[in-house]
Amino acid sequence: MxxxxxxxxxxxxxxxxxxxxxxxxxxxxxxxxxxxxxxxxxxxxxxxxxxxxxxxxxxxxxxxxxxxxxxxxxxxxxxxxxxxxxxxxxxxxxxxxxxNAVTLFDEAHVLLDGMRERFAVGAITNGNADVHHIGIGHYFDFVITAAQAGAAKPRPEIFHAALTAAGVEAAHAAHVGDDPVRDVHGANAVGMRTVWVNVNAVPWPGGPPPDAEIRTLDELPPVLEHWSRR
Ligand SMILES: [Mg+2]
The missing domain is CATH 1.20.120.1600 (Four Helix Bundle (Hemerythrin (Met), subunit A))
Structure with missing residues (x-):
């Protein structure tokens, strides 16, 4: 893919x-x-x-x-x-x-910088963080909030809204998130690849496992690289 x-x-x-x-x-x-x-x-x-x-x-x-x-x-x-x-x-x-007074993980800026040159990059959130107010809006092509979509993760509607915004089929998209149910099960159910950000190194709680698991965001580029080659 x-x-x-x-x-x-x-x-x-x-x-x-x-x-x-x-x-x-x-x-x-x-x-x-x-x-x-x-x-x-x-x-x-x-x-x-x-x-x-x-x-x-x-x-x-x-x-x-x-x-x-x-x-x-x-x-x-x-x-x-x-x-x-x-x-x-x-x-x-x-x-x-x-x-919204957030401090990004150190490696987040390095990861996101230049990513739009290779992929359509989106944010999918259930919360009310505002990437533009935070000053990281330029990293994203689109942002889908649960409030806009009328449905929160893990519901399929919010992931479909993101795929529509990207103009990409689920099979060509990957979702990265920390929540086993909202992020991993949700994205998996619509056919996206999934990356579980497991900062605390806890065991996978069950259900369909993620396609990849990372501890920090700097482990993400090789995963995306691998999937881009296949
Ligand atoms: Mg989260």
């Missing part, structure tokens, strides 16, 4: 996401304490995070759109505490700015 398209998951594939999201929740909570203290007097940071998670769970049909859910939650929170609706937009922005 000829490899024509490579798509990447973002969170925990191009950068570490856990500490980033915690820091964003914390920054939002500090901001809230300063501007809307009745809420932070009622909830600790941990309680507020559980409150948000519980709220999100009430809308499973919107689980592909965290931006919508967070704004919805914030509007509801503002109302319950007698604050104006502007809390929602301002509060979302505070979280979003911090959530």
């Amino acid at each position: 000829t490899l024509r398209c490579v798509t990447f998951d973002l969170d925990d594939t191009l950068w570490e996401c856990g500490p980033l999201l915690s820091a964003a929740e914390e920054a939002f909570y500090d901001w809230l304490g300063f501007n809307y203290p009745r809420i932070s007097e009622r909830y600790s940071l941990e309680e507020l995070v559980s409150h948000r998670r519980g709220y999100f769970r009430q809308f499973p049909e919107m689980e592909h759109d965290f931006t919508y859910l967070r704004r919805h939650w914030l509007r509801n929170l503002a109302k319950s505490f007698g604050y104006g609706a502007e809390l929602a937009e301002r509060g979302f922005r505070v979280f979003w700015e911090h959530r």
Whole structure:
């Protein structure tokens, strides 16, 4: 096969996401304490995070759109505490700015630089990271978010949206990601090649295995090279 398209998951594939999201929740909570203290007097940071998670769970049909859910939650929170609706937009922005303050893995820039000369390069994400805001938009030909696609990984619709954007058949495309189900099972089910980014060297949890497994992104070029030759 000829490899024509490579798509990447973002969170925990191009950068570490856990500490980033915690820091964003914390920054939002500090901001809230300063501007809307009745809420932070009622909830600790941990309680507020559980409150948000519980709220999100009430809308499973919107689980592909965290931006919508967070704004919805914030509007509801503002109302319950007698604050104006502007809390929602301002509060979302505070979280979003911090959530997008990512530091790419060292080898990510080296990997992505010049990749578009060889492949159609895409990003496929369930989250609300913004590659243009982050300053890495030039590495990508297209970005497909779960919110745009109306379906989150591992659903086939989001991968099909990416293949359509690339104008490439699944057999000529590979997806790179850290999540065994969302990334590997999802991409495999539509017929794409799969690369599992397994930074923590954990055992494969089961199900159809990835076509390749890497610990760091600098192990990716030889894999793509190999597939391009076959
Ligand atoms: Mg991920």
